[in-house]
């Protein structure tokens with residue numbers, strides 16, 4: 427079937443502001459949006475710029491706004507999108523070129539919550555053991571691929587650089603509720619600050635946008651409850 431991709435383009439060396447360009451492409455219904463973008467780049471306009479790597483929903487490189495919603499281009503099938511598809515870069519980030527945005531601030535926020543195991547004690551022989559119930563407490567948030575779809579769907583991040591955003595909180599959650607970790611107090615102190623969880627207004631955009639179906643809003647609420655009731 428023939429569809430038209432309406433893509434927001436911006437070349438900082440030539441343009442003063444972004445504009446839309448349209449590309450007709452012949453696709454199968456089971457092709458992904460990424461296949462259509464590749465077709466344009468490989469056969470129509472080699473200057474079209476976007477990130478992608480694994481093409482299988484694992485690396486998180488190709489999050490973008492597709493028909494107004496944050497999605498991974500490698501997971502959306504053409505048959506589910508209609509004949510005219512609008513593709514834009516994630517909002518809230520500086521556009522480097524076309525669909526490629528500057529994610530430096532996003533990763534700074536991620537790093538600020540210490541997203542790694544902090545363990546003071548030496549592991550017992552072999553490994554740090556954990557029961558299935560203890561593991562289940564943070565199982566959902568281990569699925570994050572850092573695509574930024576949740577953070578850039580959150581309107582709080584559109585108007586303020588202060589908020590660490592849903593993705594950083596999800597990755598803090600992953601360690602706060604890990605029974606092997608000793609850094610929960612430190613992370614909760616960070617998330618109790620001016621850039622932390624209290625900026626969240628429970629809008630659920632983040633949960634809707636997550637391509638891994640992580641219950642992002644619920645994770646944020648669990649961190650809030652941990653702060654209020656000391657429930658770690």
Ligand code: FES
Pocket residue numbers: 477478479480481482483484485486487488489498499500501
């Ligand atoms: S290209 Fe890796 S998640 Fe889509």
